[in-house]
Amino acid sequence: MPEGTLCNKKTIDTQEALHALLADKSGKKYYEEMKQLDVNATVLWGVIRKTLKSRLRTWLEICAHCGMCADSCFLYLTNGRDPKQVPSYKIQSTLGELVKRKGKVDNDFMHHCMDTAWSKCTCCNRCAMYCPFGIDMGVMFGYLRGLLFSQGFVPWELKIGSGMHRVYRAQMDVTTEDWVETCEWMCEEYEEDWPGLTFPIDKPDADIMYTVNAREVKHYPEDLAEAAILFHLAGENWTVPSQGWEETSLAMFAGDWAACKMQVESVYDAMKRLKSKRMVVTECGHAYRATVVEGPYWAGLKTGKTPIESLHYVEWLAEALRTGKLKIDPSKKIKEPVTYQDSCNYIRNAGLAECAREIMSYIAEDFREMTPCREYNFCCGGGGGFNGIGRYREQRNIGLKIKRDQVLDTGAKLVIAPCHNCWDAIRDMEEIYHIGIRWSFLKPVLLKMVLVPEHLKPKDE
Amino acid sequence: MYEFVSGPLALSTFLIFFLGLVWRFIWYVKGLNWQADRVAYTQNARYGVRGALRSILCWLIPYGTHGWRYYSGFTALVFIFHFGLLITPVFLLGHNELLKQSWIGFGLPALPEALADALTIAVMVAALFILVRRIALPPVRILTTAYDILLLVIAVAPFFTGFMAYHQIGNYNFWLILHILCGEIMLIAIPFTKLSHFILFFMSRAQIGMDFGIKRGGMKSKGFPW
Ligand code: SF4
Ligand code: SF4
Numbered sequence: 001m002p003e004g005t006l007c008n009k010k011t012i013d014t015q016e017a018l019h020a021l022l023a024d025k026s027g028k029k030y031y032e033e034m035k036q037l038d039v040n041a042t043v044l045w046g047v048i049r050k051t052l053k054s055r056l057r058t059w060l061e062i063c064a065h066c067g068m069c070a071d072s073c074f075l076y077l078t079n080g081r082d083p084k085q086v087p088s089y090k091i092q093s094t095l096g097e098l099v100k101r102k103g104k105v106d107n108d109f110m111h112h113c114m115d116t117a118w119s120k121c122t123c124c125n126r127c128a129m130y131c132p133f134g135i136d137m138g139v140m141f142g143y144l145r146g147l148l149f150s151q152g153f154v155p156w157e158l159k160i161g162s163g164m165h166r167v168y169r170a171q172m173d174v175t176t177e178d179w180v181e182t183c184e185w186m187c188e189e190y191e192e193d194w195p196g197l198t199f200p201i202d203k204p205d206a207d208i209m210y211t212v213n214a215r216e217v218k219h220y221p222e223d224l225a226e227a228a229i230l231f232h233l234a235g236e237n238w239t240v241p242s243q244g245w246e247e248t249s250l251a252m253f254a255g256d257w258a259a260c261k262m263q264v265e266s267v268y269d270a271m272k273r274l275k276s277k278r279m280v281v282t283e284c285g286h287a288y289r290a291t292v293v294e295g296p297y298w299a300g301l302k303t304g305k306t307p308i309e310s311l312h313y314v315e316w317l318a319e320a321l322r323t324g325k326l327k328i329d330p331s332k333k334i335k336e337p338v339t340y341q342d343s344c345n346y347i348r349n350a351g352l353a354e355c356a357r358e359i360m361s362y363i364a365e366d367f368r369e370m371t372p373c374r375e376y377n378f379c380c381g382g383g384g385g386f387n388g389i390g391r392y393r394e395q396r397n398i399g400l401k402i403k404r405d406q407v408l409d410t411g412a413k414l415v416i417a418p419c420h421n422c423w424d425a426i427r428d429m430e431e432i433y434h435i436g437i438r439w440s441f442l443k444p445v446l447l448k449m450v451l452v453p454e455h456l457k458p459k460d461e
Numbered sequence: 462m463y464e465f466v467s468g469p470l471a472l473s474t475f476l477i478f479f480l481g482l483v484w485r486f487i488w489y490v491k492g493l494n495w496q497a498d499r500v501a502y503t504q505n506a507r508y509g510v511r512g513a514l515r516s517i518l519c520w521l522i523p524y525g526t527h528g529w530r531y532y533s534g535f536t537a538l539v540f541i542f543h544f545g546l547l548i549t550p551v552f553l554l555g556h557n558e559l560l561k562q563s564w565i566g567f568g569l570p571a572l573p574e575a576l577a578d579a580l581t582i583a584v585m586v587a588a589l590f591i592l593v594r595r596i597a598l599p600p601v602r603i604l605t606t607a608y609d610i611l612l613l614v615i616a617v618a619p620f621f622t623g624f625m626a627y628h629q630i631g632n633y634n635f636w637l638i639l640h641i642l643c644g645e646i647m648l649i650a651i652p653f654t655k656l657s658h659f660i661l662f663f664m665s666r667a668q669i670g671m672d673f674g675i676k677r678g679g680m681k682s683k684g685f686p687w
Contacts, residue, residue: 053497061657065605066535133658134520293677348677348678349677352681353682
């Protein structure tokens with residue numbers, strides 16, 4: 001049985017196919033079928049020949065095998081410095097071999113590649129900073145993931161995730177109706193406390209088009225309310241699109257490039273439809289990376305830029321605090337020691353380290369940097385899809401140790417983590433290692449300390 | 462024999478070396494693709510150039526980057542090794558005398574002979590430590606292949622044989638001819654092996670510099686802090 005009913009080379013494009021996969025608890029049958037899955041070596045080699053161009057070829061070829069990337073990888077460090085976790089080894093033994101054998105590999109080898117690509121690399125790109133040639137394993141593993149996806153060797157959760165984007169244009173089964181209803185519900189829920197609060201949907205020509213992570217809609221709707229309240233207090237002319245509101249991309253973690261394109265195009269369409277001046281992305285790292293940094297390339301935009309200027313939430317917040325749109329009550333600043341989790345996706349890979357520092361300077365009295373920090377910070381331990389894959393839960397938990405020790409070293413008991421992946425990883429880290437810390441997005445912290453203009457105060461106060 | 466290895470063979474070697482490098486350069490640039498690499502190389506060229514230059518220059522300076530500072534001992538070896546490898550042959554008195562006597566008719570200024578000798582020894586000692594490190598450290602040992610060691614031998618052989626010839630240890634003619642052959646092997650190996658990092662170092666660093674300079678934050682920050 002080369003092609004399984006659940007595990008095969010086909011993409012998930014219908015609700016039925018999605019439901020069938022979801023019904024297979026933890027992907028038991030899916031992974032069983034994967035053991036039988038054939039490799040189509042001709043097609044695989046064809047794709048490699050077409051897409052493996054000078055940059056990647058050079059990286060594979062000139063790697064000096066010097067090992068300077070070893071200590072840069074948190075998975076090497078947390079796994080007892082296992083030589084098999086050296087970034088160069090990980091890529092040479094997978095993509096390197098695949099190319100050497102001209103795609104003529106067997107099922108076992110593909111399993112080895114899959115397990116390496118998704119459990120030994122979070123695509124954090126930290127090794128690229130330490131390699132004298134600038135060899136970026138995050139980029140190469142991203143490429144390998146694409147090859148593996150095309151052959152059907154992809155973790156169950158990510159096959160589902162990419163299917164979600166294909167079917168719903170969201171990482172979860174949130175329909176347009178669900179989304180619009182949630183927005184309206186949140187508005188109703190909070191408008192009494194915040195007179196004049198609105199949740200404008202599809203308002204044309206707004207200054208800001210706000211886009212989110214489907215998890216907020218499904219699991220943390222208060223986050224949407226908090227965003228609305230802060231925009232309201234800042235006096236922003238903002239809106240959300242009824243379609244094209246989802247910024248995230250599990251398709252990017254899965255290596256499903258066609259789905260990546262579909263997803264970001266839904267957002268770009270909204271930009272063009274609503275003609276907003278700028279877009280602001282919620283506190284999510286990979287969402288920003290996918291839609292703002294990488295997305296224009298998937299969509300074939302030659303400028304490498306989104307159709308309208310796009311900001312991460314920390315950029316908007318830093319600007320709002322700087323320009324005085326939002327004002328902080330100095331007596332309510334965070335007094336206890338507090339640290340900040342630099343997300344790989346918008347700090348190392350998008351240059352926003354300074355925004356984060358600026359925000360912390362307005363809201364915290366005792367801000368403590370992690371070591372290392374900024375562009376050099378370690379991955380939270382759960383990036384690149386790692387958080388969400390049951391098959392690799394144990395490996396993920398080992399990887400979390402790096403963040404545990406970094407946080408402990410700061411002495412802070414509160415971690416600001418404006419990224420969904422980092423937030424999750426830190427929550428799980430506390431659950432597993434019990435180091436007695438709290439963690440938070442920026443929005444709830446801000447809401448506790450912003451000055452509310454007289455005319456926006458609740459009437460009963 | 463001497464006439465042949467230092468005449469037609471040497472000429473063909475240099476030709477292959479230079480053409481090989483040109484081919485590598487063209488091959489690399491032609492293989493870049495803005496959409497596949499996801500870097501808008503030609504748009505935002507100012508940021509691209511800035512990113513590329515910063516990425517190359519920072520890494521050319523000893524201890525100029527986080528990476529070089531992190532592995533400080535190895536960094537010393539790398540710089541001594543490469544400095545000697547590049548400077549010694551180009552500014553060697555003997556080599557430049559040969560150039561002057563040939564149809565080229567002029568040579569570059571030469572290093573004092575004692576200094577050249579010291580650099581030669583430094584290259585060999587650094588290579589030895591690099592080899593020991595390769596074998597001794599588990600994260601490097603797991604990466605090491607016979608090919609890596611062969612390349613190290615190819616790179617050091619001209620220095621060793623040159624050293625033997627210069628100090629006239631044993632048969633001068635034997636070492637001299639072997640030295641010329643080893644030098645030629647190394648030059649030919651550069652475009653065709655991993656030693657192509659002679660040029661690809663610059664290409665690869667420029668590329669990642671543009672990547673960070675254009676796409677990954679370079680337009681929103683002061684430039685990537687290598
Ligand atoms: S640091 Fe770069 S050249 Fe050295 S082993 Fe790692 S990837 Fe290869
Ligand atoms: S990208 Fe990050 S996780 Fe992957 S090999 Fe490099 S340092 Fe390790």
